Amino acid sequence: NAGVTQTPKFQVLKTGQSMTLQCAQDMNHNSMYWYRQDPGMGLRLIYYSASEGTTDKGEVPNGYNVSRLNKREFSLRLESAAPSQTSVYFCAISGGLAGSTDTQYFGPGTRLTVL
């Protein structure tokens, strides 16, 4: 998890509340990703940013928005949280340019519960 930080570590929301998950990296990598991990499943890509100023939808983008604030930071926003968004959220980075096949480095995760 070197170089990738996520805040908060834990969060409990009520249905309909909003919140922003923050991810920051100090490895000067170009690409950043948001995943969610549900019990018994692998990670699913929500959004990614191949480089500063660009964002694209992944496999499960509905209900989320993202902002690539600068090269270091990539935030994930839930505008109106739903119980189906209860999950563990991971931020990841990779070093290469758009289209890179680099490995990914993961943050420690944010455990989100929506009641």
Next chain:
Amino acid sequence: SQQGEEDPQALSIQEGENATMNCSYKTSINNLQWYRQNSGRGLVHLILIRSNEREKHSGRLRVTLDTSKKSSSLLITASRAADTASYFCATMTTDSWGKLQFGAGTQVVVTP
């Protein structure tokens, strides 16, 4: 639907034994990667094998890739209690550069 499927879902072995897990995928890949996740933690990259490679080694890890069968295997030799974790394969397909698709993982428990 998931691109990668790991088998078995769970594996319990004793220290010193070898652990083998398999990954099958559906579409052509650029590379396949294996990651480890300790309970409650983020994923850690273990090894990457490209589509034109058949076998790679890293310490006690051996990965094979058979593109004709669309499958890969991860072998951990001489397992240690510290190898207890979930192991995920992730594929980077030829039409989704930079994006990984993960399987559901294999939970490995190594008992002393």
